[in-house]
Amino acid sequence: MNQIELNNIIFTYSIEAKKVRSIRLKLVSPTSFSISCPKFTPELIIKKFIISNADWITKHSSKIPKPKNILDLKSLTILDRQYQLLCLKTQKDSVLIFESEQKIYANISIFSESHAKKILEKKLRIMALKLIKGELRHLSNMFSFKYNRVTVRNQSSRYGSCSSRGNLNFNWQIIFFPTEKFRHILLHELTHLEIKNHSKTFWNQLSLYDPNCKQNNLWLKNEGTKHFIV
Numbered sequence: 001m002n003q004i005e006l007n008n009i010i011f012t013y014s015i016e017a018k019k020v021r022s023i024r025l026k027l028v029s030p031t032s033f034s035i036s037c038p039k040f041t042p043e044l045i046i047k048k049f050i051i052s053n054a055d056w057i058t059k060h061s062s063k064i065p066k067p068k069n070i071l072d073l074k075s076l077t078i079l080d081r082q083y084q085l086l087c088l089k090t091q092k093d094s095v096l097i098f099e100s101e102q103k104i105y106a107n108i109s110i111f112s113e114s115h116a117k118k119i120l121e122k123k124l125r126i127m128a129l130k131l132i133k134g135e136l137r138h139l140s141n142m143f144s145f146k147y148n149r150v151t152v153r154n155q156s157s158r159y160g161s162c163s164s165r166g167n168l169n170f171n172w173q174i175i176f177f178p179t180e181k182f183r184h185i186l187l188h189e190l191t192h193l194e195i196k197n198h199s200k201t202f203w204n205q206l207s208l209y210d211p212n213c214k215q216n217n218l219w220l221k222n223e224g225t226k227h228f229i230v
């Protein structure tokens with residue numbers, strides 16, 4: 001890890017040489033970022049690049065939420081439904097979700113933050129796919145959309161995508177958003193089935209399905225990732 005001081009804040013950063021044409025910077029946390037650069041880029045050039053972007057880095061990194069500590073979390077809100085979260089040290093790993101009692105038990109064999117996250121994510125991803133598929137079916141019945149395959153992934157920077165073949169992909173952590181925002185993301189990708197770009201026509205069409213389109217989109221830009229847990 002490298003260190004650099006920018007506007008009186010000390011940042012750590014990693015460098016990865018990749019098949020890219022120019023230097024790229026990705027914010028990771030309020031005090032760290034990663035750099036990807038073409039192979040054999042001199043360190044001095046990388047430093048110059050970072051310094052020339054110092055204001056942008058300090059401005060935007062402050063908005064990045066601190067990673068949540070799963071072992072300290074007392075509850076999880078999934079589509080407006082609050083579940084009590086209980087992490088227990090046990091022999092075997094398992095996650096039990098009790099719908100009617102609104103409780104989630106994370107039984108973990110190794111009581112560490114990274115292990116708890118891994119075990120919980122595995123189970124909640126399955127739950128997310130079910131919830132997403134259910135809501136997509138509901139929306140398709142209402143507005144007659146025709147999509148292909150549905151998958152979930154963990155991408156920190158994107159909420160969803162729609163391929164040219166009509167396959168839909170979503171960030172599984174959108175289940176931690178209020179239902180209205182969750183639905184907006186699904187409708188956004190469903191609208192892409194017909195209109196691939198983000199033209200005015202696209203937004204007008206999306207507004208027909210989601211009258212609160214503008215506010216929801218703004219909320220997702222500013223608040224969305226704060227609700228992610230991993």
Ligand SMILES: [Zn+2]
Binds near residue numbers: 192198
């Ligand atoms: Zn889009």
